[in-house]
Amino acid sequence: MDRPSLAGLWDLLWPGAGPSRADLAVGAEDRAPLPYPSGWFCLALSREVPAGAVVNRRFMGRDVVLYRTRGGVLRVVDAHCPHLGAHLGAGGAVDGEHLVCPFHRFAFDVEGSCVRAPGGAPPRAALGQYPVRERGRVVYVWHGHDAVPPSWEPSELPDDRFAPAATWSTVLTSHPQEVMESFVDYEHQAVVHNVALREVKPPLEDGPLLRIAFGAAIRLSVGLGTIRVEQGLALSGLGLASGEVTLHQIGMTLGVVVTATPVGPWRTQLRVVIMTDAASRPDSPLLRKAAAMSLSAVAGQALMRTVVHHMVQDARIWNRKRYLPDPALTSEEGAIGQYRGWVGQFYPLEAPADRT
Template identity: 45%
Template sequence: MTTADDAPQAGARRPARRPRPATAGDGPALPAPSGWFCLALSRELPRGAVLTRRFADEDVVLYRTRAGDVRATRPYCPHMGAHLGHGSTVVGETLVCPFHRFAFGPDGSCVSDPDGVPLHTGVEHLPVRERNGFLFVWHGHDTDPPSWELPADPGPEVRPTAHWAVETDTHPQEVVENIADFRHLGTLHRLPVRLLSSPTADGPYLRTNLRSDAGRIPLFGQFSWEESTLMAGLGWNLTELELPRYGLAVHLWGLPTPIAPWRTVLRVAAACEVTDPSRVPGPNLPVAHAALTRVVARSTLRMTARIIRQDVPIWDHKRYEPRPRLAAGDQSVGVYRHWARQFYPSGPDVGHDPA
């Protein structure tokens, strides 16, 4: 398992990969979808820090003010084009360009320069949200503000304690489609699962419910679980695994972010919480519970990373089929494809329903 500290730098520039077709037929490649996408962990951006991340084939500069507020901005100074992610500093609540020391305030406007005459322009800030230890930036297809919000946090005590990230030659839609394509869990990953209910869509949100009987966690051995996954756009999904026999619940985040055409960073994080202390193995002490939940979270993430490593070669070499010929039992994929259309600008073949 790779932790956040030794994972590849998510969003970093990488050597060009082999070219391959993004679609079948004559349809256009999928563009970056609209929605909220994770660019960093909160702990990667302490107060006064500046961070550059690749997002939808452009650089985005993240910085945290001395008061603790997070800002996301386009990378270039409007004065003479200096890259704000290379050498800028945070002074109080402002971001100061390294080239001519123009300072930009919380609203993006230029508030000062060394000569005392600020520019009559500013930098473009992007909508940003900080949730559960993650930093999300909005990607839209026009200048309108975000049209929907991320779901509420699972709870104030639920914080991820295990993280992992991987880059792959694919698109966020293909990554999230694995949740709807539950049948591949048996054929590729040897995980017997069954769908408990058909996926249900509610605007930008989609929920699925599965049952599996093939899990294994240290201290517990083989176990069964029911899981509910909520998708919010194509950049955020949260799977909740209830383990009532052991008085525990596991929360697993999947956060795919497009960094270039057909290149995606997938961040995965896990948390575990005690839901029934009377059923938790071991001593009924807060320190024991904290240690146990960390072990369970890390074990769950390790199992998830093993599964995703089996998916990566498929993603890296498959092509996107805008009109997949679905088999019997693939209804969930059809529901998912229809739901995913809303995150693209209207146009021929973009986000096509399967035939």
């Protein structure tokens, strides 16, 4: 029997729901793209970069390398060695607290400086580094225009009680601004997702953070029926939406993280992470804790399937829509207008709107 293709596997898991490979390539060249924004962007989950690991990622049209020293120090650096340009993610290795180039075995410390070269004194060379943070066991890297260092921090929610329980990722032919706009586009929830969403309070601007709160009745996909949820969400720039969602009927709070990382012009890596906190309750008796963990895992997986189903529905539109800098908004879409004004802070003032 023939082995199923990836597209066929997607259809088996999500019949009629998934974007095809052709969908992801449609229209990118004829839409007015936005510039790359500044801010914090997800490159990996912490567990994807254990001690001694060297991991490749694509970020804003270039290769970068994540690595963690044996002592646990995490770094994100330019992918190419400043000696003769070898790719550090293609055979490079961690040696104690150093990253070692595969070509001539030049070694670089955690500050990026070359500290060892075979057969002589190391040259005065350094790796370009990116500021990095780990929040909720997710790795974020900073991009600032003109190499400006971080001027703000991503939201602390969900806090350190939570850990990733379920994850999902795909690549969109879209831009982070378009993805994050969906969180304030309340009207599309009923049309696209058949969800009656209620705004609890208007979006609150807090510098580079935009805080929103809403309630809804959603149907989880594991037979739990329709449940009421309340969610507080913080948009940390255009790369991260994070917060906590309360499932009222089952008395549980889960963490939700949605990230949008530009990998190239009009190409965005979308990640969804559902987090649970049952394992971090030290006051729970053993059996009660085990039951809570089991229920938490079931609820987390159910919420993930629901969120992913909605994201796939949105992806059909994101992958083909055209960005309009001056949309014709209705009187009910004030939150979108507010969002469009808020996002301007993440772009260089002199950057034209049609260039990445």
